[in-house]
Amino acid sequence: MTTRQNEAAWIVQDRAPLVVQKAPTVPPGPYEILVEVRAVAINPVDYSIAQLGQKVFPWLSYPRQAGFDAAGSVIEVGDRVSRFRIGQRVVGHASHFNDKDAHKKPGYGAFQRFTLLTEHMASVIPDSLSFEDASVLPLALSTAASGLFEANQLALALPSPTPSPNGLSLLVWGGATSVGLCAIQLAVCAGYDVVTTCSPHNDALVRKLGARASFDYRQADSVEKILKSLEGRTLAGALAISGIPHTADIIEKCALVVDRAQMEPGRRRFVASAIPLGKETEAKLRDGRVEARFIWGSSLAQSTVGAAIYADFLGPALEVGTFVAAPPPLIVGKGLEKIQEAFSAAKKGLSAQKVVVSL
Ligand SMILES: NC(=O)c1ccc[n+]([C@@H]2O[C@H](COP(=O)([O-])OP(=O)(O)OC[C@H]3O[C@@H](n4cnc5c(N)ncnc54)[C@H](OP(=O)(O)O)[C@@H]3O)[C@@H](O)[C@H]2O)c1
CATH class of the missing domain: 3.90.180.10 (Medium-chain alcohol dehydrogenases, catalytic domain)
Structure with a gap:
């Protein structure tokens, strides 16, 4: 000692x-x-x-x-x-x-x-x-990385400190949360085009960090607006994040987008959620068209994604400024x-x- x-x-x-x-x-x-x-x-x-x-x-x-x-x-x-x-x-x-x-x-x-x-x-x-x-x-980054990259979550391509676009889109619901701000940047560094939701006063921040567009989650037509912004594009999935208190309906809204958007061929229609699903949401998703799964940020320590983010990505990306x-x-x-x-x-x-x- x-x-x-x-x-x-x-x-x-x-x-x-x-x-x-x-x-x-x-x-x-x-x-x-x-x-x-x-x-x-x-x-x-x-x-x-x-x-x-x-x-x-x-x-x-x-x-x-x-x-x-x-x-x-x-x-x-x-x-x-x-x-x-x-x-x-x-x-x-x-x-x-x-x-x-x-x-x-x-x-x-x-x-x-x-x-x-x-x-x-x-x-x-x-x-x-x-x-x-x-x-x-740390925990926000681990949670975002778990949802985006773990094999039993969205399983997206890993990020690089020197990214190039891959032509696919991702929805990050709750882009102004701590988890969301990490998720936007990780997804952009993995090559994805990101659309997100936040309050209008956070639009400039989420776009500065790489989101292409943001929509006010309080507006009744937010899902329609997101779908419109995805027209002609191919979606890889959605990450659902809300603040506290949790608002479980966001998982259903993400599921609606994932259900109706044009998906990457061969990819399951999937929502990774930073908030627990709850029985009502699970019941609504029971038809099986869209799958949703709760993320456990601390699980990153037990998977290879932990080293991919903390050892290979974060230090160099902070150094060159592709992640802040x-x-x-x-x-x-x-x-x-x-x-x-x-x-x-x-x-x-x-x-x-x-x-x-x-x-
Ligand atoms: N499962 C896990 O392992 C894990 C780990 C960490 C966090 N979490 C959960 O993830 C969530 C986010 O945590 P955090 O630390 O990132 O929170 P945070 O930074 O405290 O989030 C605050 C933000 O939440 C946004 N927000 C509130 N209601 C929203 C809604 N209905 N839709 C979209 N955005 C909404 C607000 O955005 P505006 O200001 O733009 O309105 C606010 O800026 C929490 O529910 C937390 O419990 C889960």
């Missing part, structure tokens, strides 16, 4: 506020790096875990460390790590959310001074990118003690911004 004294914002019991207290500093094992965390971002799942706990996530065990989005500096590298060295500035998806034995294995979780990251879920960031700006990326960190951070304070307060700020709901705490 290293002698650095660590501290974490722990979840000590089900549905209880975070408690800042000592934590072990766990040395990195093979393919792991130890990172001094300088900024963390808050995702809807962070405050959902705190609020709903085992009612919604029955495998959670306590006490456990929390947090997905970390940016900081590498201070130790484990055996067999080939992509990182001490002193590099990095961003990564720091979580053991899927692990039912997580309480026995501290060390992972963004909300601490020193976190472990696995090599294939972390990327070097350019010197010009602040830790706070970079910290908005978005949305901008709303920095609500400094220190682990501020994270619980940051949950309240995030829960209020933001438009194309993400709550961030500096450490």
